[in-house]
Amino acid sequence: MLVPNHVAIIMDGNGRWATKKGLERSAGHLEGSRTLEKILFHAMDMGVKILSVYAFSTDNFKRDRKEVDYLMNLVVKFFRSKLDKINKRNIKVLVSGRKEHLNIDVIEAIEKIERVTIDNKSGILNICLNYGGQEEIVDGAIKLAHDINNGLDITSFTKEDFRRYLYHDLPEVDLLIRTGGEQRLSNFMLYQLSYTEFYFTNTLFPDFDKSEFNKALFMYENRDRRFGGLHEENR
Numbered sequence: 001m002l003v004p005n006h007v008a009i010i011m012d013g014n015g016r017w018a019t020k021k022g023l024e025r026s027a028g029h030l031e032g033s034r035t036l037e038k039i040l041f042h043a044m045d046m047g048v049k050i051l052s053v054y055a056f057s058t059d060n061f062k063r064d065r066k067e068v069d070y071l072m073n074l075v076v077k078f079f080r081s082k083l084d085k086i087n088k089r090n091i092k093v094l095v096s097g098r099k100e101h102l103n104i105d106v107i108e109a110i111e112k113i114e115r116v117t118i119d120n121k122s123g124i125l126n127i128c129l130n131y132g133g134q135e136e137i138v139d140g141a142i143k144l145a146h147d148i149n150n151g152l153d154i155t156s157f158t159k160e161d162f163r164r165y166l167y168h169d170l171p172e173v174d175l176l177i178r179t180g181g182e183q184r185l186s187n188f189m190l191y192q193l194s195y196t197e198f199y200f201t202n203t204l205f206p207d208f209d210k211s212e213f214n215k216a217l218f219m220y221e222n223r224d225r226r227f228g229g230l231h232e233e234n235r
């Protein structure tokens with residue numbers, strides 16, 4: 001089976017899942033965090049090496065204070081309670097995004113899980129938190145400008161070199177999954193999505209189980225990835 005090396009997920013539909021059940025939106029996020037755990041371990045079992053997930057965008061700060069606080073606390077609880085399990089599975093956790101506006105509990109939980117799992121080699125969970133794709137490129141460009149001011153020679157600077165200025169130097173995303181029925185990128189991983197295959201599903205994220213994930217893998221296996229080259233019949 002041809003398995004994507006790097007899968008990214010826009011975990012959409014938590015709120016609608018809860019509302020449909022007559023629950024508070026927070027119940028959808030809680031169920032979404034359980035789904036994330038299941039999908040993480042399943043993806044790694046299937047041979048995926050890197051899983052990037054959109055947990056909170058820079059624009060999500062526009063939501064009600066109550067929902068923002070709930071999501072931040074959920075992330076802290078997730079990091080604290082899943083640390084041992086993730087570490088035993090030899091998975092390294094990275095967090096991508098701006099640190100500004102994050103409270104100290106969140107920052108400490110991020111620093112701890114990143115520190116403890118830093119040498120893990122089986123796979124990577126990249127959690128995008130207070131993240132925006134355009135912001136990531138701007139932040140990278142600012143760092144690069146500093147280095148240029150300090151004498152960096154950019155005569156033969158490549159797109160791979162620029163990756164080192166992003167939040168983390170991760171390879172291209174091979175497969176992007178968006179749950180919840182919308183078909184847009186919402187400012188997610190813009191630099192890393194240039195030749196990515198997209199899979200959109202109406203399934204709401206809390207209902208996105210292993211068999212739903214396998215459907216996306218199956219679709220991926222059957223796509224003809226040409227990276228700008230010719231169709232098979234013309235090769």
Ligand code: FPP
Pocket residue numbers: 011012013014015016017029030032033036054055056057060071074075078127180205
């Ligand atoms: C979008 O659904 C989802 C989010 C803004 C949050 C995603 C977070 C999780 C899945 C769980 C927590 C993550 C970690 C790392 C523990 P929405 O609420 O916008 O859904 P809607 O479109 O139905 O309103």
